[in-house]
Amino acid sequence: MKSGLSVLGEFGLIGRIRRDRRRNRSVIVGIGDDAAVFALSRGMAGLVTTDTLVDGTHFDLSYTSYFDLGWKAMAANLSDIAAMAGKPLLAVVSLTLTGKQTARAVDDLYRGMRALGNRYDVTIAGGDVVRGKEFSITVAVIGESHRDNVGLRSGAKPGDALLVTGSLGASQAGLDLLKSKSRNKNSEFTEKHLRPAPRVDEGLTLARKFELHGMIDISDGLASELHHLCTESRCGMVIDQGALPIARQAIERSAAGDKDPLDYCLYGGEEYELLFTLPPRDAVRAIKVLGAMGTDCSVIGQVTSGRSVRIIGPDGKARLLADRGYRHF
């Protein structure tokens, strides 16, 4: 019989969560005290980021398992650390449970968080479990980065090349497939949506090899993140439509649905790819360096003076790119 949380109780639940005693060397005191205690490496700056996922707004349990939900909650935060070119160290997790989640479901949620976290030696070192009427999960991740080489949204400079890792559009295409009535929901099409891979190693490699300029991760969609970079860096951008690395899944899903593959690429969220700028000479080297670790990377345009974000279409004409993507309000 599954044990409901009303039977298990808050402290029983915390006991279950504590069972995993894996520690990384950054965590001095983990779950079970008033706060977690951690160490930063000598001379490094700390990073902290947090993301909340709410049932019905950010995930749908009809096609998302608790394991995948845990994975994604961790991925969203690791991606933010990656976007600072940082190394993630530990996480704290706040759960709001409605009483309907079984102990097994909560175990699966933590298994999902740990499955991804363990890849980067990230420990869940504390958190909070509360009761509410709506199920949600808030993860905060602590990381570290070199103080003088952080990937900032404000670091883009006119003349920089604009680069993006991987391909774009597969997450949204996978989501559309999951929501559709199609019976053929194979994991190749849905993996990027359900188990996104944050670009932690890529961010760290870029920080090791280059003096970083602008950097952000793609969580709300490419168009939206381009505007964030421009706003924070007080610059403009021009994108080559033909250079955009549109994911194969986006192209195939477009054939089945009614969306343009370009829409998936420009406006699809939850990609967790890195969007960054470097001087053109470094950009060429960055593509090689990331390629050597198996990660595709493309130059998709350049940083300009002015403040507009434009895209050059196949007709050779530049048009303004709308600042839209996923909005919570």
Add this chain to the structure above:
Amino acid sequence: MKSGLSVLGEFGLIGRIRRDRRRNRSVIVGIGDDAAVFALSRGMAGLVTTDTLVDGTHFDLSYTSYFDLGWKAMAANLSDIAAMAGKPLLAVVSLTLTGKQTARAVDDLYRGMRALGNRYDVTIAGGDVVRGKEFSITVAVIGESHRDNVGLRSGAKPGDALLVTGSLGASQAGLDLLKSKSRNKNSEFTEKHLRPAPRVDEGLTLARKFELHGMIDISDGLASELHHLCTESRCGMVIDQGALPIARQAIERSAAGDKDPLDYCLYGGEEYELLFTLPPRDAVRAIKVLGAMGTDCSVIGQVTSGRSVRIIGPDGKARLLADRGYRHF
């Protein structure tokens, strides 16, 4: 006209939150990037804690202002840092808004968090704002402490004196008054519930003057925290009922209601006082040191071998103290 958040939008809201540009020297990059960047003082360990407050479970807006809610959300986390004898540095805040909260309400919430945070030079350096069906606030606070002198739940030793700051029961008594039909809800009675003062300075002073043993803050009630200390320190405790510093408000509220003042003192939550253990000789000095900074402190019992938590009543007999307090499940 009040502007609703659906009009203001997520980024408009973040713009409002960013307006406060106060920084402390620990915060290198604040709101507006993928993660906040912070520094720890040389040789110090980092601390991180998080707490979620859910509408209807942890607060009632019929008698709690948004300002007070912000204050309390910050206080709960600062108190956890205080319980590690740490110095709080920065906070990240995740809000789940239903669309019913006005921009004014959100401003008030942040004003409340900042009013308390500013006392300790704590900056709000980032966070997340999402949409949900239930209003909630999750605050995570980063702090620092000496690596070799942290106040741990596991540090209590048989023979230690058991001490508590301030008086106990006023928060729960204030809550009962707020929930009652009484028209006389003066602030002297409700302040400890609505605007609790975390014992940050006291924790730091204790860390400076003493080699710390066990330490915890009282968030779920004295009885519950005594059990936490005993579980983590693998020890027992015996409490002198006559030595308990029962708050005047608890005594007066008892006269008006039907609760025993002792119940307020033992089981009332959200006190945010420090409960700690020190060798008896240090305990006497601690009372003097804290007294010199205007903070009352009492010895309420001692740490024993064994694993039971007992209380000695006026009849001189020891009885077991039940492990109960506020439970979310």
